[in-house]
Amino acid sequence: MTVRVQFLGSGNAFSDGGRANAAIHVTAPGVSLLLDCGGSALPAIKKHVDCESIDAIAVTHLHGDHFGGIAYFAIEQHFGGRKRELVVGGPPSLEARLRAAEQALYPDFFGPIALAYPFRTVVLGERPTRLGGADVTALPVRHVRLAEPHGLRVAVGGKLIAYSGDARWSEHLVPVARSADLFICEASYWSGEDPAHISYEQLMAHREELGAKRIVLTHLGATTLEHLDEVALEYAVDGTLIDV
Template identity: 45%
Template sequence: MKNVSVKFLGSGDAFGSGGRFQMCIFVDSEEISFLLDCGASSLIAMKRFGVSPSDVEAILITHLHGDHFGGIPFFILDSQLISRRTKPLIIAGPPGIEDRIHRAMEVLFPGLSQVKQRFRIEVTELPEGVPTKLGELLVTPELVTHASGAPAYALRVQLAGKTIVYSGDTEWTDRLVKVADGADLFICEAYFYDKRIKFHLDYQT
């Protein structure tokens, strides 16, 4: 993909299976750099693999489970106190994401959500099926099948003349065919090789 690189910082599950970091994909281009999901271990993974939080301009979240969005409070804390970020940070995800982030921050670091940030945080709740412009990104969420207390999305992301689609967590749904149509890269979860469980895909499917 010309001018766009994709690095898997984490591809693990909520249980740390295989010692892998939780879900976090770093997409880097000349126009914008962003994360697809930000699981609880993502800040550690970023530092392990040499990705600076200051280089991340946006975080796109597929659904509101901790292994996919739980790293955001740590990312914000690092940005405020260590990386000393000054440029805005875009965070986007399903309806309810702003409240969930606020509550997670208060549980993990009481008072952090009330501290005046040295940088602006722009939180966008993505409506299903509606293309949304986020900086240099055009993001279209497609509803998938995964119980998370809020809508779960596959994300179709257009940037630099390319299209990346990421399934997030889901069991099989024909919506995946729709959202992935014509993509330059389709990233699809596979929780097991051949064992089928509810709300997830397996490799053979």
Template identity: 40%
Template structure:
């Protein structure tokens, strides 16, 4: 069976602390490529790591903040004007994705949402519930607690016989446990090291539940200055831009 590769093209917070690019994770298996989140710096990430935008088969969004979804207007216009895409670009994310994407296109490039393109962008809006097939993988969602003007999703993805759980941005809620538990890889936000903060996770929030979560591997991402300041003493694995894992 083909392996599942997970590459952190962007591992930073919204503000580029530590010189890191915004959330963008490349999943590769069996000649498929899917982006998990597409922050505003996504095209920079792709070019920096030699990934052709036209090679991306679909884009999955956890929530509608610019550092997780703000790259979509640029990705779509690149596909139209530079990559010359002709095959569909499936998009998936929380309820409200279609309307917010249209707004983002119009804010950034007025008139661009109404342009006739040579490719379609079918949008699947996800909600908490049973797993569903999308873009050659199984996707299951749970709703987190993160104010973004639309539901914020934590996601569990299964492909190539492996599972990846992704918290996205969220305060800890008990509904995350069934989704996150026992994944081959758990990618968890750690905006702070220990300090509790509304709408976000600290590393301590996850580490105190590590035994119950029982991940095969745990990697922290979306780290702010406080978390980065503890990097040398941190008892866990943290992502850098370019980190590649093979499950």
């Protein structure tokens, strides 16, 4: 079965190159799952996807450029007439952080007004969770501790889509990427070591260890964008569509 992966937002936290924050749509028959929903994701989603077709959102970690768009998405769906349940899966503090974000952004809405559709969160972990028609596993990676960073493994249609989220290089990325039909890896920087993010050159140095069948870069920062003509791997732009 063909699994379709569309990079609705392929940018980093700073939207370098004018790219939208993280939002990756995974679809197959009976499956519609969004991986991350950053602060600027909603307009990026609406360029390509009917929001109501999205069954669930899986969040890698609790940074605004990865989960900050969920409150906007939730309100858009309320006024858009959604009746179906929306499920959001992510790290242990997802529920509390979402409630805090909602109260910071729209205190007049979340609370006084009930959403017009069922909304619930679920904590993702090492055991697969059924989410948006896929089986999703979340494994810890090294990024920024307070953001509770995880890489995702999404089993769908006989294919395995893996996603680094934000992560610096560490051996923790190996079980995230291992045997994946597609490994979506961040490349915030072109070279060097960073305490929070992997660079393209580090990824290339560890490429064989990862054991992924195919790698696509996303979350591209300014230094990576400056070297795009030297990139030997596939990389996403906003709107890139890949069949796996």
